[in-house]
Amino acid sequence: MLLCDIGNTSYHFLSRYDSFKKDVKSFDASEVKHKVYYISVNKDVDASLKNLPNWIDIKTYIDKTKYYETMGVDRMMALEAVENGIIIDAGSAITVDVKRDGVFCGGFIYPGLKAMNESYKNISSALAYEFNFDIDLQMLPKNSQDAISYGYLKTLYCEVMSHKMEIILTGGDANLFAKIFKDARVDEDLVFKGMKKFIYDF
Amino acid sequence: MLLCDIGNTSYHFLSRYDSFKKDVKSFDASEVKHKVYYISVNKDVDASLKNLPNWIDIKTYIDKTKYYETMGVDRMMALEAVENGIIIDAGSAITVDVKRDGVFCGGFIYPGLKAMNESYKNISSALAYEFNFDIDLQMLPKNSQDAISYGYLKTLYCEVMSHKMEIILTGGDANLFAKIFKDARVDEDLVFKGMKKFIYDF
Numbered sequence: 001m002l003l004c005d006i007g008n009t010s011y012h013f014l015s016r017y018d019s020f021k022k023d024v025k026s027f028d029a030s031e032v033k034h035k036v037y038y039i040s041v042n043k044d045v046d047a048s049l050k051n052l053p054n055w056i057d058i059k060t061y062i063d064k065t066k067y068y069e070t071m072g073v074d075r076m077m078a079l080e081a082v083e084n085g086i087i088i089d090a091g092s093a094i095t096v097d098v099k100r101d102g103v104f105c106g107g108f109i110y111p112g113l114k115a116m117n118e119s120y121k122n123i124s125s126a127l128a129y130e131f132n133f134d135i136d137l138q139m140l141p142k143n144s145q146d147a148i149s150y151g152y153l154k155t156l157y158c159e160v161m162s163h164k165m166e167i168i169l170t171g172g173d174a175n176l177f178a179k180i181f182k183d184a185r186v187d188e189d190l191v192f193k194g195m196k197k198f199i200y201d202f
Numbered sequence: 203m204l205l206c207d208i209g210n211t212s213y214h215f216l217s218r219y220d221s222f223k224k225d226v227k228s229f230d231a232s233e234v235k236h237k238v239y240y241i242s243v244n245k246d247v248d249a250s251l252k253n254l255p256n257w258i259d260i261k262t263y264i265d266k267t268k269y270y271e272t273m274g275v276d277r278m279m280a281l282e283a284v285e286n287g288i289i290i291d292a293g294s295a296i297t298v299d300v301k302r303d304g305v306f307c308g309g310f311i312y313p314g315l316k317a318m319n320e321s322y323k324n325i326s327s328a329l330a331y332e333f334n335f336d337i338d339l340q341m342l343p344k345n346s347q348d349a350i351s352y353g354y355l356k357t358l359y360c361e362v363m364s365h366k367m368e369i370i371l372t373g374g375d376a377n378l379f380a381k382i383f384k385d386a387r388v389d390e391d392l393v394f395k396g397m398k399k400f401i402y403d404f
Contacts, residue, residue: 008326041326041328067344068344068345070328070345071346072328092325092326093322093325093326093329094353096353098342105342106341106342106343106344107342107343107349108342108343108348108349108350108352108353108356109322109329109346109349109350109353110353110354110357111318111321111322111325111353112325115321115324115325116313118321118324119317119318119320119321120295120311120313120317122317122320123294123295123313123314123317124210124243124294124295126243126272127295127311140300140307140308140309140310141308141309141310142269142270142308143270144270144272144273144311146310147309147310147311148310148311150310151298151310151311151312151313152312154310154361155312155357155358155360155361156357158357158360158364159356159357159360159361162360
């Protein structure tokens with residue numbers, strides 16, 4: 001049995017022994033002969049997997065009344081792994097979701113690092129800086145690089161901290177954001193943990 | 203005498219009687235025969251005005267040690283108009299600057315409405331929503347439109363409110379952001395007020 005978390009750019013597999021990624025553009029899913037429990041936010045891949053009986057879409061088994069219809073299934077699975085906490089999934093988008101006593105309380109979506117960087121660049125070449133993750137968020141900036149870094153990071157930090165809950169960081173940029181959310185627990189396998197829990201509980 | 207605030211897209215003039223805008227691409231500055239005190243964040247326009255003796259660049263008279271070298275001169279002028287407060291200039295970028303007892307304390311830059319909207323769209327077509335400025339920021343969202351609206355607006359709101367100062371809103375989207383910052387004072391002429399004060403004090 002394999003678990004697979006399919007995003008816009010890659011298939012992310014978890015086997016009993018390791019985890020590995022395959023490019024969405026080049027990987028042929030029909031080559032996999034094992035049973036695969038998967039989630040996907042990629043509509044094209046989703047459609048292509050419908051004819052492969054060993055690929056089982058977890059989404060069809062989720063009680064969506066706990067969440068909302070257009071919510072990404074990766075967010076739902078990360079939430080399944082947590083009883084109490086605020087989950088930050090830092091990928092191409094940053095999703096922030098709150099769960100209290102086993103109940104999903106809502107969440108929001110913030111641009112990921114690359115998207116936000118592009119956003120500043122597109123406004124003006126004068127704002128084309130990399131973000132400074134070593135910035136002191138207690139001090140209002142007096143230089144351009146910190147002015148955009150603070151704009152991106154302190155605003156998010158301020159809102160997340162206001163919930164006063166344990167913070168769990170996951171996603172490709174989790175370790176980078178751990179420099180800002182210093183007390184957060186980083187768990188790169190949170191989505192897989194949620195998928196496992198969901199399958200066993202079902 | 204005229205005042206002029208030159209941005210990336212337009213010349214914004216203030217005369218004794220009214221204010222009006224001219225497109226950067228088509229307007230010929232040499233046609234103006236009055237004395238014009240101007241600020242500009244547009245490097246191309248800046249260069250073209252150097253040979254017109256009736257166009258006087260206010261920037262050259264600013265004591266920049268009060269601010270920082272790469273800071274937009276429009277932010278400096280808005281700050282000149284305020285003794286105490288947090289200024290939100292909502293344009294193509296949103297600049298947020300704090301002044302206490304006449305002293306600039308620092309500020310940050312956040313993407314403007316259009317840039318942030320593009321940013322979400324570029325991540326995924328599933329995030330291609332307009333922002334909802336009537337959102338209840340006290341409630342974590344449970345739908346996609348509010349999830350991005352909250353991500354854009356509540357994060358900014360949270361950080362701005364943490365300073366516990368009078369909020370002054372200016373810029374092209376000031377009235378829209380006044381729906382979020384309900385106690386803010388909207389002052390569309392803040393930059394011109396700063397320019398006037400600066401010229402008379404000089």
